[in-house]
Amino acid sequence: MTTSYPKEKIKVLFLENIHPNADELFLQEGFQVETLKTSLSEAELIEKIREVHILGIRSKTQVTEAILKAGKKLLSVGCFCIGTNQVDLKAANRLGVPVFNAPFSNTRSVAEMVLAETIFLARQLGDRSKEVHEGVWKKVASHCHEIRGKTLGIIGYGHIGAQVGVLAEGLGLRVLFFDVAPKLSMGNVRRCNQLSELLAASDFVTLHVPETPSTKNLMSAEQLAQMKKGACLINASRGTVVDVPALASAIREGHIGGAAVDVFPSEPSGNHEKFVSELQGLPNVILTPHIGGSTEEAQAAIGVEVATSLLGFINNGTSTGAVNFPKVEAEPVPGTHRILNVHKNVPGVLRDINKIVSDLNSNIRGQMLSTDSEIGYLIMDIEQDVSAQVKEAVEKLSASIRTRILF
Numbered sequence: 001m002t003t004s005y006p007k008e009k010i011k012v013l014f015l016e017n018i019h020p021n022a023d024e025l026f027l028q029e030g031f032q033v034e035t036l037k038t039s040l041s042e043a044e045l046i047e048k049i050r051e052v053h054i055l056g057i058r059s060k061t062q063v064t065e066a067i068l069k070a071g072k073k074l075l076s077v078g079c080f081c082i083g084t085n086q087v088d089l090k091a092a093n094r095l096g097v098p099v100f101n102a103p104f105s106n107t108r109s110v111a112e113m114v115l116a117e118t119i120f121l122a123r124q125l126g127d128r129s130k131e132v133h134e135g136v137w138k139k140v141a142s143h144c145h146e147i148r149g150k151t152l153g154i155i156g157y158g159h160i161g162a163q164v165g166v167l168a169e170g171l172g173l174r175v176l177f178f179d180v181a182p183k184l185s186m187g188n189v190r191r192c193n194q195l196s197e198l199l200a201a202s203d204f205v206t207l208h209v210p211e212t213p214s215t216k217n218l219m220s221a222e223q224l225a226q227m228k229k230g231a232c233l234i235n236a237s238r239g240t241v242v243d244v245p246a247l248a249s250a251i252r253e254g255h256i257g258g259a260a261v262d263v264f265p266s267e268p269s270g271n272h273e274k275f276v277s278e279l280q281g282l283p284n285v286i287l288t289p290h291i292g293g294s295t296e297e298a299q300a301a302i303g304v305e306v307a308t309s310l311l312g313f314i315n316n317g318t319s320t321g322a323v324n325f326p327k328v329e330a331e332p333v334p335g336t337h338r339i340l341n342v343h344k345n346v347p348g349v350l351r352d353i354n355k356i357v358s359d360l361n362s363n364i365r366g367q368m369l370s371t372d373s374e375i376g377y378l379i380m381d382i383e384q385d386v387s388a389q390v391k392e393a394v395e396k397l398s399a400s401i402r403t404r405i406l407f
Helices: 020-028 042-051 065-070 089-094 107-123 125-133 159-170 195-201 221-226 244-252 296-316 349-359 384-395
Strands: 011-014 032-035 054-057 076-079 151-155 174-178 204-207 232-235 258-261 285-287 336-344 364-371 375-383 400-406
Touching: 011 020, 011 042, 020 032, 020 296, 042 065, 054 296, 065 089, 076 296, 107 125, 107 159, 107 204, 107 232, 107 258, 107 285, 107 296, 151 159, 151 195, 159 174, 174 195, 195 221, 221 244, 244 258, 336 349, 336 384, 349 364, 349 375, 349 384, 375 384, 384 400
Parallel strands: 011 032, 011 054, 054 076, 151 174, 151 204, 204 232, 232 258, 258 285
Antiparallel strands: 336 375, 336 400, 364 375
């Protein structure tokens, strides 16, 4: 008995030049795959999403509630990057659409860039390079330093922050970190209990925090003033974390000795659009176009990581790794059909589903349920001969959001 939706009818849309190894993983399994090198506007994506089952994006595409509602067939969204703030995660949750990302794959690429920028800022290499390109020979040692023996402060000690700390210690830096959550430090890295403590002690400060209401303008005029005179700031996390006008003022006033900024509060939608920032033209300031994770190695690894998560959900219902969805992972039970149900988290849903199976005189061979404040996600393996009837009845429950059946 065939129950699953045929793979050749499942449509995958990848935007923003996602690495081709993600395409290959889906094509090998028989899915339809369309790839675009650019992002799409809300209006364009609303039109495009109507026939799409799986959407893959990077950081430019904004997946709004309107887009998610238009995607009546949409099963999942994959963010082929670390951040997921470009997706309305709450709306996706309410609509039963899990969102996956790549929290690990570009860690090394970002960490290496941060350490390179630390050296560039310490030696003012950006300015010297620009001068020589313009025919100016300015051989100076003043205000140029080795990083050995200096102190690097890491704000946000997650996957990237910890990797930065490991590399920094290898270069002879003393390393401090501050994080709002308890974290076990690696090597000789020392935790600071207060952000102000880290800022006052660091020659270089690097940011590795997510975009949340609490991190908006985390580095504003007040925090910049707490930094050591001449210290440098590096931001490869999120553009809203730094008050850019305040940073520009602190650099012009000479309190901040330099900055390397890879992310901005407002970024161009593509390479064709002009970029403008208050930081342009300031001394010892390195500006890069959101390329922290843009290495061939990182993009290849991200392609595999996110595609694997998406395939796990589509093929088996596995939601482990989703950032907005209850986590359920269950080994398939041979000789059964699998029912996947997303429902509102209200009392009595599991009772009602079990009654449906019981009334059909069938047996549940495996069942796993996980909930969050809004929804519940159920994986249930049942006898094959009643699976279609069970799916139909479960779909009719008032609390049901989405129901899918697999072999």
